[in-house]
Amino acid sequence: MSDLARKIAEVGSFFKIDGDFVSGEELESGHINTTYLASYRTECGEVSRYILQRINEHVFKEPLMVMKNIERVTQHIQQRVALGKEDFSGQTLHLYPGRDGENCVAGASGGIWRCYNFIEGCRTYDVVEDPRQAYEAARAFGEFQDLVSDFPCDQLAVTIPGFHDTRARYARLLEVLRKDPQGRVEVIQEELGFIQSRAEITGVLLDHLKAGRLAERVTHNDTKLNNVMICEVTGKAVCVIDLDTVMPGLALYDFGDLVRTATSPAEEDERDLSKVEMRMPMFEALVGGYLDATHNFITPLELELLPFSAKVIALETGIRFLTDFLEGDIYFKTQREGQNLDRCRTQLALVKSIEEQEEEMNDFVKKWGQS
Ligand code: ADP
Ligand code: GN1
Ligand code: MG
Numbered sequence: 001m002s003d004l005a006r007k008i009a010e011v012g013s014f015f016k017i018d019g020d021f022v023s024g025e026e027l028e029s030g031h032i033n034t035t036y037l038a039s040y041r042t043e044c045g046e047v048s049r050y051i052l053q054r055i056n057e058h059v060f061k062e063p064l065m066v067m068k069n070i071e072r073v074t075q076h077i078q079q080r081v082a083l084g085k086e087d088f089s090g091q092t093l094h095l096y097p098g099r100d101g102e103n104c105v106a107g108a109s110g111g112i113w114r115c116y117n118f119i120e121g122c123r124t125y126d127v128v129e130d131p132r133q134a135y136e137a138a139r140a141f142g143e144f145q146d147l148v149s150d151f152p153c154d155q156l157a158v159t160i161p162g163f164h165d166t167r168a169r170y171a172r173l174l175e176v177l178r179k180d181p182q183g184r185v186e187v188i189q190e191e192l193g194f195i196q197s198r199a200e201i202t203g204v205l206l207d208h209l210k211a212g213r214l215a216e217r218v219t220h221n222d223t224k225l226n227n228v229m230i231c232e233v234t235g236k237a238v239c240v241i242d243l244d245t246v247m248p249g250l251a252l253y254d255f256g257d258l259v260r261t262a263t264s265p266a267e268e269d270e271r272d273l274s275k276v277e278m279r280m281p282m283f284e285a286l287v288g289g290y291l292d293a294t295h296n297f298i299t300p301l302e303l304e305l306l307p308f309s310a311k312v313i314a315l316e317t318g319i320r321f322l323t324d325f326l327e328g329d330i331y332f333k334t335q336r337e338g339q340n341l342d343r344c345r346t347q348l349a350l351v352k353s354i355e356e357q358e359e360e361m362n363d364f365v366k367k368w369g370q371s
Contacts, residue, residue, distance in 0.1 A: 005021075005023060005024045007024075008036045011036070011107060012050065012115070014098050014099060014105040014113065015099065016096055016099060018042050018048070019040035022039040023038075024038040024039070024052075030226070030242065033054060034054040035051060037051060038050050050096065050115055052113060052114075055067075055113075055114065060159060062159060063104070064104070066244050067095075067103045068103070069246055069247060070095065070103075070114075070243045070246065072156065073148060073218070074243070076148060077144075080150075092239060093116055093239055095114060097115075121233065121238075122230055125230065126225070126226050127264075128261075132285065137289065138288070138290040139293050140240050140289075141220060141228065141258060144240045145217065145219060145294055146294060146296070146297070148217075149297055153248040156246065159244070163249070164313075165206060166202040166312055166316040169202070170202045170319055173322060173323045176326045177192070177326060182328045185326070188344075191341075191344055192322075194351075195315065198351070202312070202315070202316070205252060205253075205305070214250055214301060214302065215299070216248045216250065217249070217251055218246065219251060220240065220245065220246055222244070222245045223253075224261045226261070227242040251294070251298065253309065255290055255310070256313030256314070258286050259309075259313070260310060260350060262282060263282035263283050263286065264277055264278060264353075265279070268346055270346050271342055271345075273346065283310075284364055287364065303368065303369050304362075304366075306361075311354045311355065314354065315347070315351050318347030318348045319344075320332075322341070325344060
C-alpha cells in the first residue's frame with residue numbers, strides 16, 4: 001500500500017464506514033480543501049465509495065461552524081426530498097458520522113476531516129462543453145436555492161464574514177498593495193488600473209441590500225461549474241456539492257459565479273486571453289436553467305441585475321486572485337508560479353467581454369421578464 005493510500009485508510013477508519021478499505025486517491029479539482037476518494041468492499045462483495053475531505057483551516061477559521069451549517073442544510077434538503085419535492089436522480093449529499101456520532105473528526109496528525117457519500121455515475125467539468133450543460137448547472141444551483149428557500153437564514157452561521165463583500169475585497173487589495181509583502185506590485189500595474197477604473201461597481205449590490213431592495217437568502221456562494229455533479233450518461237445535473245460557504249447571501253452572487261465559470265471556453269488560468277469570452281448562448285442557457293428553478297421567488301430587481309451580477313462577481317474574483325498573488329499565494333492552491341496572476345487576468349478579460357455584451361445580455365433578461 002502506498003503512503004497516500006495508508007493515510008487515506010487511516011482517515012477513513014475514524015468514520016462509520018462499512019467494509020474493508022480497497023483503495024484511495026486524491027481528487028485535485030478544487031482550490032481549497034484536500035479531497036480524497038476512498039473505496040471499501042462490503043461483506044457482500046460490493047464496492048462503496050466515499051469522499052474524505054480535510055477542511056482548509058486557513059480559509060475556514062471556524063471549521064465546526066462550517067460543519068454545523070452543512071449538517072443542517074443537508075438534513076433540510078433530505079427532508080424536503082423525502083417529503084416529495086422532486087430530486088434530480090435520488091442522490092443527495094449527506095455526511096457520514098465519525099465513530100462517536102460527530103459530524104467531523106480530528107485527524108491523528110492534525111486537521112478536521114469529514115466524510116460524504118460519493119455521488120456515483122457523475123463527474124465535474126472545469127470548462128463548460130455546451131449550452132445544455134450550462135442549463136443543467138444553473139438549474140441545479142437554482143433548485144438548491146429553492147430547496148433551502150424555507151430554511152431560516154438566522155440559523156446559519158456566517159463562516160467567512162464579508163465573503164462576497166466586493167467593496168471590502170477591493171479595500172483589502174489596496175491594503176495589501178500598500179504593504180506589497182512579496183515585492184510584486186511592479187508587475188500588476190495594468191490589472192490594477194483596470195480594477196481601479198471599475199471601483200464604483202463594487203458597492204452596487206451591497207447598497208441595494210442595505211436599502212432593502214434586495215433580500216438576503218440562504219445561498220450557496222460558490223457556484224462554480226465544478227461544484228455540480230453531472231451524470232455521465234444523461235448529462236443531467238444530479239447534485240450540488242462543496243457546501244462550505246452555504247450561508248446568508250444574495251441570489252445574484254450565485255448566478256454571477258455561474259456566468260463566470262460556465263460561459264467561457266477557456267480554463268480559469270488560461271494564459272492566452274484571446275480565448276476568454278462570455279458566450280451569449282451559454283448565458284442564455286444559464287438564465288433559462290436558473291429561472292426554471294427560481295421563478296417562484298426571484299424578484300424583478302434580481303432578474304434585472306442578473307447580467308450585472310456576472311460582471312461584479314468576475315471582477316471580485318479577479319480582485320481576490322490578485323490579492324492572493326500579492327500576498328504570496330497563501331489562499332488558493334496553486335500548481336505553478338504566477339498562476340494566481342493568470343487567474344486574475346482571465347477574470348478581468350471576462351469582465352471586459354461582459355461589458356462588451358452587457359446591452360445584449362440586459363435585453364435578453366428583459367424579454368424573460370415580459371414573458
Ligand atoms: P474545494 O472546496 O477544494 O473546491 P470540493 O468540495 O469542491 O472542494 O471537492 C473537490 C472536488 O472533489 C470536486 O470538484 C469534485 O470533483 C470532487 N467531489 C467532492 N465531493 C464529491 C462527492 N460527494 N462526490 C463526488 N465527487 C466529489
Ligand atoms: C474557490 O473551493 P472552490 O475551488 O470550489 C473559492 C471560491 C472562488 C473559486 C475561484 C471557499 O472555490 O470563492 O470563487 O475558488 N472558495 C472559497 O475559482 O474561497
Ligand atoms: Mg469546489
